[in-house]
Amino acid sequence: MSEHIVPVKVYIGVWAGLLVLTGLTTGAAYIDLGVFNTVVALAIAVAKMTLVVLFFMHVKYTPGIPRIVMVAAVFWLAIMMSLMLADELTRHWTPVAHSWGAGVLLPLLPHVLR
Amino acid sequence: MAEMAHPSPEHGHESHVPELVHQFETVEQQREAGTLGMWLFLATEVLFFGGMFCSYLIYRSLHPQAFEIGSHLLEVKFGATNTAVLICSSLSMAMAIYSAQTGKSKKTVILFLVITILLGLAFIGVKLYFEWYHDYLEHIVPGFGFQYRREWGSNGPMVQMFMVFYFAMTGVHALHMVVGVGILTALIIMAARDRFSPQYYAPLDISGLYWHFVDIIWIFLFPLLYLVGGRYMSGGR
Numbered sequence: 588m589s590e591h592i593v594p595v596k597v598y599i600g601v602w603a604g605l606l607v608l609t610g611l612t613t614g615a616a617y618i619d620l621g622v623f624n625t626v627v628a629l630a631i632a633v634a635k636m637t638l639v640v641l642f643f644m645h646v647k648y649t650p651g652i653p654r655i656v657m658v659a660a661v662f663w664l665a666i667m668m669s670l671m672l673a674d675e676l677t678r679h680w681t682p683v684a685h686s687w688g689a690g691v692l693l694p695l696l697p698h699v700l701r
Numbered sequence: 702m703a704e705m706a707h708p709s710p711e712h713g714h715e716s717h718v719p720e721l722v723h724q725f726e727t728v729e730q731q732r733e734a735g736t737l738g739m740w741l742f743l744a745t746e747v748l749f750f751g752g753m754f755c756s757y758l759i760y761r762s763l764h765p766q767a768f769e770i771g772s773h774l775l776e777v778k779f780g781a782t783n784t785a786v787l788i789c790s791s792l793s794m795a796m797a798i799y800s801a802q803t804g805k806s807k808k809t810v811i812l813f814l815v816i817t818i819l820l821g822l823a824f825i826g827v828k829l830y831f832e833w834y835h836d837y838l839e840h841i842v843p844g845f846g847f848q849y850r851r852e853w854g855s856n857g858p859m860v861q862m863f864m865v866f867y868f869a870m871t872g873v874h875a876l877h878m879v880v881g882v883g884i885l886t887a888l889i890i891m892a893a894r895d896r897f898s899p900q901y902y903a904p905l906d907i908s909g910l911y912w913h914f915v916d917i918i919w920i921f922l923f924p925l926l927y928l929v930g931g932r933y934m935s936g937g938r
Contacts, residue, residue, distance in 0.1 A: 592802050593795075602792040606785060609923075613781045616928040624931040628924035635920045643795050643913045645906075651733075653740040660744035664751040668758070675759045 591648035601642045608635050720901045732903045739907045743914050750918055753873070757866050757925065760859075767856035769930045771863025774841055779831050780927040783824050784919060790820035791916045794909050801892075801902035810892045810905075817912070818885045821878055828875055833868075843868065867926055874922060877915045884908045 612631040620627060641647040646654065718728050725731040761768045797813035833842070840848040843865045849857035888908055891897065897905060 592799065595796070595799065598792060598795050598799065602788060605788045605791075609781060609784045609788065612924055612928060613777060616777070616924075616932040619931060619933045625929050628928050632921050632924050636917050639791065639913050639917050639920070643791050643916075644910055649736060653733075653737050656737065656740040656744050660747040663744070664747055667748065667751055668755050671755050671759065676762065 591645070593642060593645065593648070597642055601638050604638055605635055608638075718898070718900045720896070720903075728900055732906065735903045735907050736910070739910045743910065746914060750870075750873070753866070753870050754921070754925070757870070760862060760866065761929075764856070764859040764862070765930070767853075767859030768863045769934075770853055770856055771860045771867070772927065772930060773932070773934075774836075774839075774860075774864070775867065775927050776832070777927050777932060779827055780923050783827050784923045786820050786824045786827070787916045787919050790817045790824070791913050793817045793820065794912045797888075798902060798905045798909050801897045801905050802899055804899040807892050807895060807897070810897060811889055814885055814889045814892065818882055818889075821882050821885070825875055825878055825882075828871065832871075836864075870922055870926070874915065874918055877918070881908075881912050881915055884911065 608631050612628055615627045615631075616624065618624075640657075646657065721728050721731060725734065793813045793816040797810050797817065800809045800813055836842050837845055840846050841864055843861050847861055847864070849861075853860050885908070888905060891904060
């Protein structure tokens with residue numbers, strides 16, 4: 588339950604782990620890993636987030652509805668990101684006819700604004 | 702009314718906790734409701750910052766070269782230092798809650814809260830002076846005398862866009878830190894008035910959730926703004 592008291596040893600361990608991971612992610616940026624620079628940086632960030640959420644934020648010891656809210660937050664974020672990226676990254680797949688572009692409306696603008 | 706199923710909370714076994722408000726049966730239930738409320742707020746914050754992360758992602762994917770130049774305008778040593786400072790402040794926040802949970806003296810609780818505030822202020826100080834002020838002197842603050850550099854070539858406008866993202870995201874994050882410092886100040890006053898006990902420490906617990914969340918945002922901002930794409934090229938500082 589939320590009554591659960593996390594031992595100091597665990598806090599110190601998590602803190603040390605977070606500092607080590609910070610060092611790792613900083614160091615990794617100075618090594619040429621190609622695309623994996625980004626992958627490594629994000630993977631370490633997710634690992635650090637997991638440590639903070641589970642131990643500092645006591646989620647490991649907080650069952651029930653707060654966990655559902657947390658999962659929902661991540662799920663909503665995933666919806667937002669995937670739909671926005673699905674649009675943005677695939678726009679050029681289908682050529683757009685010139686007459687569909689916004690450019691065709693521009694000559695009309697002065698008339699609208701008048 | 703005589704055959705009420707549940708015992709009157711005010712006169713139940715929690716009667717020694719004056720902070721128990723009457724709509725809750727137990728202190729435990731009250732704390733869980735508070736935790737749930739804070740998590741709901743944090744869920745909205747996830748989407749608030751998520752929107753900025755998402756647009757950053759899109760611009761970065763469209764203009765990778767300009768964002769690399771922009772990223773190299775930032776100094777890794779300050780970003781890394783501030784990451785460590787925030788992690789330490791999260792530890793002292795956790796220790797403040799632990800001290801209240803285990804019934805340590807109020808001096809101990811206040812000491813840990815003061816350490817947390819000082820580390821928070823150190824973070825803001827590094828940001829304001831060593832980063833933002835020097836960015837201003839180097840003319841890379843959008844809207845405050847931003848100047849294109851010749852070596853950027855045609856990437857100039859999108860380098861400026863990167864700096865817009867940088868200042869918007871770190872700015873909103875720093876604003877959250879300032880709010881956090883205000884919350885911590887209120888907690889210190891409450892602790893000084895003997896408001897916390899092993900039975901009642903919900904304000905500490907909930908504020909801790911907020912403080913750790915702000916830490917998590919920085920855990921993502923640091924690699925995304927300072928590191929992504931790598932620093933091994935000659936352009937890095």
